Amino acid sequence: MLVKLHTVESAIAGLMPLILVLGAARAAVPVIGTVAARGSFVLDRATVTGNATLFEGATVETKAASSRMDLASGAKVLLAAESRARLYSDHLVLERGEGQWEKAATYHFEARGLTIQPETGNASARVALAGGARVELAVFSGSFRVLNAKGMLVANAAAGRSLELEPQMPDASTKLTGTLRLSSGHYLLTDETTNVTVELTGAGLSQDVGYRVEVTGTTDVAATPVSDAAHLVRVSSAKRLGKSRDSGGAAAAGKGGAPGGAASSGVGISATAVAIIGGVAAAATVGGLAAAGKLPGQGAPSPTPISR
Amino acid sequence: MNVLLRTLSLAGALCSALAALVAIRLAAAEAIVRQDTVTSVQRALTLQGSAPAEEFEQRLADLDPPRARETLEYMVREVNPRSGAGWIELGMLNEAHGNPAAAERSLLKAAQVDHQYLPAWTLANFYFRQGAPESFWSWAVRAAFLSAERLADSDLAPLLQLCDGFEPDPDRLLAHFAGVPRMRLAYLSFLMTLNRWDAAQRVALGMTGDRSNDPYLINFADRQIRAGHPEAAVPLWNAASGLPAIDPTAGKPLSNGELKRAPTNLAFDWRLDRVDGIESIWKPTELVLKIDGSQPERCVMLEQTVYLTPRRYRLRFDYTTGVLPSSGVHWALNGQEGFEIESSQELREGIFELPRVHGMANLQLIYRRSPGTTRTEEQIEIRHLRLESIPEVPFTEVMR
Numbered sequence: 128m129l130v131k132l133h134t135v136e137s138a139i140a141g142l143m144p145l146i147l148v149l150g151a152a153r154a155a156v157p158v159i160g161t162v163a164a165r166g167s168f169v170l171d172r173a174t175v176t177g178n179a180t181l182f183e184g185a186t187v188e189t190k191a192a193s194s195r196m197d198l199a200s201g202a203k204v205l206l207a208a209e210s211r212a213r214l215y216s217d218h219l220v221l222e223r224g225e226g227q228w229e230k231a232a233t234y235h236f237e238a239r240g241l242t243i244q245p246e247t248g249n250a251s252a253r254v255a256l257a258g259g260a261r262v263e264l265a266v267f268s269g270s271f272r273v274l275n276a277k278g279m280l281v282a283n284a285a286a287g288r289s290l291e292l293e294p295q296m297p298d299a300s301t302k303l304t305g306t307l308r309l310s311s312g313h314y315l316l317t318d319e320t321t322n323v324t325v326e327l328t329g330a331g332l333s334q335d336v337g338y339r340v341e342v343t344g345t346t347d348v349a350a351t352p353v354s355d356a357a358h359l360v361r362v363s364s365a366k367r368l369g370k371s372r373d374s375g376g377a378a379a380a381g382k383g384g385a386p387g388g389a390a391s392s393g394v395g396i397s398a399t400a401v402a403i404i405g406g407v408a409a410a411a412t413v414g415g416l417a418a419a420g421k422l423p424g425q426g427a428p429s430p431t432p433i434s435r
Numbered sequence: 436m437n438v439l440l441r442t443l444s445l446a447g448a449l450c451s452a453l454a455a456l457v458a459i460r461l462a463a464a465e466a467i468v469r470q471d472t473v474t475s476v477q478r479a480l481t482l483q484g485s486a487p488a489e490e491f492e493q494r495l496a497d498l499d500p501p502r503a504r505e506t507l508e509y510m511v512r513e514v515n516p517r518s519g520a521g522w523i524e525l526g527m528l529n530e531a532h533g534n535p536a537a538a539e540r541s542l543l544k545a546a547q548v549d550h551q552y553l554p555a556w557t558l559a560n561f562y563f564r565q566g567a568p569e570s571f572w573s574w575a576v577r578a579a580f581l582s583a584e585r586l587a588d589s590d591l592a593p594l595l596q597l598c599d600g601f602e603p604d605p606d607r608l609l610a611h612f613a614g615v616p617r618m619r620l621a622y623l624s625f626l627m628t629l630n631r632w633d634a635a636q637r638v639a640l641g642m643t644g645d646r647s648n649d650p651y652l653i654n655f656a657d658r659q660i661r662a663g664h665p666e667a668a669v670p671l672w673n674a675a676s677g678l679p680a681i682d683p684t685a686g687k688p689l690s691n692g693e694l695k696r697a698p699t700n701l702a703f704d705w706r707l708d709r710v711d712g713i714e715s716i717w718k719p720t721e722l723v724l725k726i727d728g729s730q731p732e733r734c735v736m737l738e739q740t741v742y743l744t745p746r747r748y749r750l751r752f753d754y755t756t757g758v759l760p761s762s763g764v765h766w767a768l769n770g771q772e773g774f775e776i777e778s779s780q781e782l783r784e785g786i787f788e789l790p791r792v793h794g795m796a797n798l799q800l801i802y803r804r805s806p807g808t809t810r811t812e813e814q815i816e817i818r819h820l821r822l823e824s825i826p827e828v829p830f831t832e833v834m835r
Contacts, residue, residue: 156596158564161531161564162525162562163527170593171592171593171596172589172592173589173590173591173593174586174590175552175590175593176553176556176585176586177520177523177556177557178523178527178550178556178557178560179560179561179593180563180564180593180597182596197531235522343763
């Protein structure tokens with residue numbers, strides 16, 4: 128390999144749509160991009176060596192080498208070795224292993240019923256299917272939103288943030304941690320793990336304003352929350368975690384999007400504060416994907432060359 | 436002599452000094468590149484002189500992505516111009532940068548230095564994406580030709596998908612690959628996976644006559660039947676089965692009635708599904724079914740898909756059974772049972788009048804325990820099966 132491919136291709140501008148238009152016009156199934164690998168990969172159950180044209184709905188399965196997809200949307204997607212994904216013009220469904228955006232543009236990932244969508248064009252992140260029903264998300268740049276199967280926001284993740292997400296039973300209760308604040312007569316809380324702001328209703332909340340609290344309740348999907356909040360949560364119990372108002376750095380961490388407070392102490396989902404929202408459990412991870420540096424693009428001093 | 440020795444010594448010293456200088460430059464380059472900046476890596480490259488290290492180029496590309504294409508171009512032009520993979524990489528990069536002319540040059544260069552499959556395949560893809568059919572077909576055919584020792588037939592599907600994008604008509608598509616016979620079979624598989632039955636049928640019919648294709652045609656006929664297209668399966672079966680032709684429209688829908696060949700379980704042949712308690716033994720012209728008493732209360736022992744046109748049919752067959760008064764064995768059509776086969780230790784003819792069914796149907800020999808009896812231990816031998824159409828008796832004749 129003469130030049131690291133990920134850097135070669137990171138230089139590619141958004142001209143792919145124009146290039147692919149002709150092919151798309153001729154094929155019964157639209158062309159959505161190209162796929163390349165150093166070695167062979169499986170495309171729609173056929174073994175392909177080197178590179179191929181991607182059609183809408185194609186399934187790419189990698190073997191020992193990762194594969195790289197340049198998509199008509201301008202997004203660049205890397206599928207790690209031993210992974211499988213189905214690709215569409217606007218999204219990818221990760222079926223096994225790991226995938227990574229380099230220029231997410233408007234392209235989103237789906238994994239185990241979760242939708243992970245970029246908020247900025249140059250966002251990059253990695254998504255991996257972990258054990259059980261877990262989905263790991265590590266954001267390298269930009270920011271991403273995570274939605275559950277019903278399109279409900281369950282997490283916001285900014286650069287440097289790593290989350291483990293696991294869909295629960297649909298009626299799972301909501302559990303969030305953050306500093307309770309009062310804004311224009313509405314109680315708001317930004318969860319430290321998911322960075323999602325919710326409006327709270329319930330008895331006795333006024334006593335906890337300014338305190339870091341852990342609240343449990345149910346999300347009222349039919350209710351319209353105040354504009355700053357994503358959801359309205361009816362609180363069944365609230366537990367004060369700090370002794371004084373605005374105590375500790377956790378509240379700030381929650382607003383800043385970086386792992387902090389209880390969430391920052393652990394290295395796995397069991398050692399961190401677990402939030403549950405929209406039927407999805409979420410935990411911040413520090414020793415997870417972001418720290419692993421297994422894929423390039425994380426700013427490591429000597430990134431591992433992509434094999435393709 | 437002394438002059439010669441001195442000259443040699445001097446030359447040796449110069450060589451040593453030069454080698455030391457090169458070593459120092461390389462060591463310096465290694466040291467400088469560790470600063471990991473664009474400038475330091477560029478400086479290291481300069482120190483490398485005429486033998487730049489690939490990893491330095493890679494790192495420079497990492498640190499300075501806009502230069503990636505330039506770097507790659509330098510590498511394939513100056514360092515390793517015989518690298519087909521490098522030219523392909525450059526070609527794809529140029530294509531992605533919106534420079535198809537440069538991409539084409541690079542990819543053609545790849546094909547020039549590497550006569551294997553990959554450049555041809557890449558060019559076929561490139562011309563497909565560029566919407567250039569003439570060039571596409573040229574490289575697609577070449578890729579197909581070069582794939583012979585490299586790809587399984589099923590792995591030609593991506594190439595065929597491109598071809599199909601330009602030419603969905605099977606005859607015209609295959610005309611491009613006249614010199615690559617395996618493409619017809621690969622194309623048949625490709626069309627089958629897409630459930631494009633009509634196109635696949637045309638391709639399959641073009642494969643008849645070559646005995647090596649028979650297993651594939653039988654398999655396709657079986658698929659056609661399972662897809663609900665028995666009429667399409669008939670000509671394929673007749674061409675490839677090696678059995679006397681069936682002619683459903685002429686009232687001759689039964690295949691392998693003489694049991695001259697062991698049932699294959701495919702298409703219009705007999706199917707012998709594994710059933711606990713029943714052993715099937717085929718001998719030329721005869722099928723023996725041994726029932727040991729542990730069989731299910733009801734089970735299908737023998738079955739054939741028949742394509743029936745609107746008329747009345749009668750199945751005639753020769754058979755023997757064991758000594759038991761009740762065999763529990765019946766013929767059935769789509770589950771509609773006829774009378775139980777009478778026990779007979781002597782070879783005799785049996786008859787099953789088929790219920791009126793049109794279209795595709797399953798002719799079945801079943802065992803069903805009769806009420807008030809135990810499950811039979813029995814041996815049935817069957818041979819010489821004929822499914823005949825019965826002339827319709829005009830209503831006026833019946834009245835008379």
